[in-house]
Amino acid sequence: MPELPDVEVFRRYFNRTALNKKMVDVDVPNEEILENMSSRSFQMRMKGETFQATHRHGKYLFIELDREETLMMHFGMTGSLKYYKKEDEKPEHSRVIFNLSNGYKLSFVCPRKLAKIALIEDEADFIEKHELGPDPYSDDFKWKDFKEIMSGKRGSIKTTLMDQKVLAGIGNVYSDEILYHSKIYPFTKVDELSEKELKSVFEKMRWVFDKAIEAKVEEENFPENFLLLKRKDGEKCALCGGKIKKEKYSGRSSYFCESHQSK
DNA sequence: AATATTGTTCAGCA
DNA sequence: GTGCTGAACAATAT
Numbered sequence: 001m002p003e004l005p006d007v008e009v010f011r012r013y014f015n016r017t018a019l020n021k022k023m024v025d026v027d028v029p030n031e032e033i034l035e036n037m038s039s040r041s042f043q044m045r046m047k048g049e050t051f052q053a054t055h056r057h058g059k060y061l062f063i064e065l066d067r068e069e070t071l072m073m074h075f076g077m078t079g080s081l082k083y084y085k086k087e088d089e090k091p092e093h094s095r096v097i098f099n100l101s102n103g104y105k106l107s108f109v110c111p112r113k114l115a116k117i118a119l120i121e122d123e124a125d126f127i128e129k130h131e132l133g134p135d136p137y138s139d140d141f142k143w144k145d146f147k148e149i150m151s152g153k154r155g156s157i158k159t160t161l162m163d164q165k166v167l168a169g170i171g172n173v174y175s176d177e178i179l180y181h182s183k184i185y186p187f188t189k190v191d192e193l194s195e196k197e198l199k200s201v202f203e204k205m206r207w208v209f210d211k212a213i214e215a216k217v218e219e220e221n222f223p224e225n226f227l228l229l230k231r232k233d234g235e236k237c238a239l240c241g242g243k244i245k246k247e248k249y250s251g252r253s254s255y256f257c258e259s260h261q262s263k
Numbered sequence: 264a265a266t267a268t269t270g271t272t273c274a275g276c277a
Numbered sequence: 278g279t280g281c282t283g284a285a286c287a288a289t290a291t
Contacts, residue, residue, distance in 0.1 A: 001269060032287090059270080077269035078288085093288090112287045114270070155280055164271080171270065250282050253267080 002075035003059060004137055004169030005212035010073075010081050011056045014063070014106075017083035022050045022101040030095040033110060035118040045069065045119055046098070055123060057135050058168025062123045069119050072126065076114030082107045132168040137209050146202045150190055157193060157201065158186035158254060170205075172252050173228055174212070178205045179256065180227040180239075185263035186247075186254050231255050 002010070026046045028039035037045075051071075052064040063071040073079070082091045085104050090097070094107040096117055108117060120126045133149070134141050149167070153160050160166055161175040170178070179186050181204040184197055193201075215221035222229055225238040231253075233246040242259025 003270090074270085076271085076287090110287095111289070112269080114287060116271095153279095159280080162270095173269090251284085252269085 001077065001171065001173050002079055003171040003174045004056075004135070005174065005209050006217050007056055007059050007061055007075060007169070008137065008209075008213050009217050010075070011054050011061055013081055013083070014051075014054055014061070017081075017104070018098065018100060018106045019051050019054065021104075023047060024099045024101050026099065027097040028095075029097070030113065032113050033095040033108070033115055033117050035116045037119065042117075042119070046071075057123070057127055058132055058164060059171070060126075060132075060168075062120075062126075069121065070123055070126075072116075072118045072120050072123075073108065074116040076110060076112065076116065078112040079108065079110040079115035082109055127168075131165045133164060133166045135169055136167045136205055137169065143199065143202050147195075147198065150198060153190040155190060156187040157184060157190050158249075160190050161201075161205075172254070173231075174208060176231075176255050177208050177212075177227050180261065181208060183260050185261045186256050187249070188263055227255060227257075 023046055026043050028034065028042060031039045034042055049065040049067065052066065054064075055062045059074060061073040063073070065071060083104060083106050084090065090105070091107055091109045093109050093111040095110050095113065095115070096108040098106040100106065108115070134145065136146070150160065153166070158175045158179060161170045161178065162172065176186065178201060182197065182200040184193070184201065211223055211226070215223075219229065227244070230238065230244050233244065235244040237244055237257040237259065240257065240260045242257045244255055245258045247254050247256070
């Protein structure tokens with residue numbers, strides 16, 4: 001479920017491990033992860049490069065190289081990173097492995113191969129081409145921007161939050177989480193929300209991201225009142241004691257509390 | 264053995 | 278154009 005907080009945790013992990021390291025070469029056990037290039041071409045373009053800086057936009061991670069080319073990673077539904085030294089520590093489902101000059105390796109792991117790695121010319125162009133909305137965790141994303149973006153939207157608040165063209169980075173799990181703490185029924189139409197409710201969504205969104213990133217998105221570190229620990233029909237709500245309900249909506253499961261998120 | 268899961272993209276429809 | 282729905286993609290868990 002790599003959404004904005006997960007990718008931010010990956011970015012920080014990358015910074016602690018592979019940043020500023022030089023690449024000896026790259027192994028590509030699975031070419032399908034690479035977008036628009038062969039493993040040969042990828043290996044040639046990566047060899048000898050040093051990872052210079054990282055940026056995140058929504059669920060996308062961008063890594064600057066020495067050359068005027070940027071490495072792009074998208075984690076799909078099951079992607080993750082693993083830094084290790086010994087061969088027997090190599091994780092299963094390693095799809096691309098960066099061999100670093102300090103003897104360590106960074107593996108891009110993805111059991112269900114829906115992740116993507118690409119080399120792109122320009123990050124801003126990429127964001128524009130994919131029509132990604134602003135990153136809601138960025139410091140210059142303010143309440144007035146959020147208000148502006150949500151005005152005129154007629155769909156449900158949950159679908160709108162998850163729309164990458166509106167806001168980049170929120171998926172199924174975190175949209176539920178944000179609305180749970182905002183005490184709003186997920187399928188309320190955006191134009192039926194009061195300004196106060198909308199403000200609450202904005203504030204809870206930042207708060208949820210902060211908490212999740214602080215917890216390094218590890219289950220045992222999350223605050224006890226997080227809904228994502230209770231994604232099961234019939235669980236007890238940690239906020240009000242009500243019942244957690246599961247509802248299907250266009251193929252995706254939504255969880256919410258029947259009592260404090262009623263409509 | 265059938266179903267759910269997850270993000271993105273795309274097709275079809277109102 | 279906007280919003281909604283479902284399918285496809287891959288592989289694993291229950």
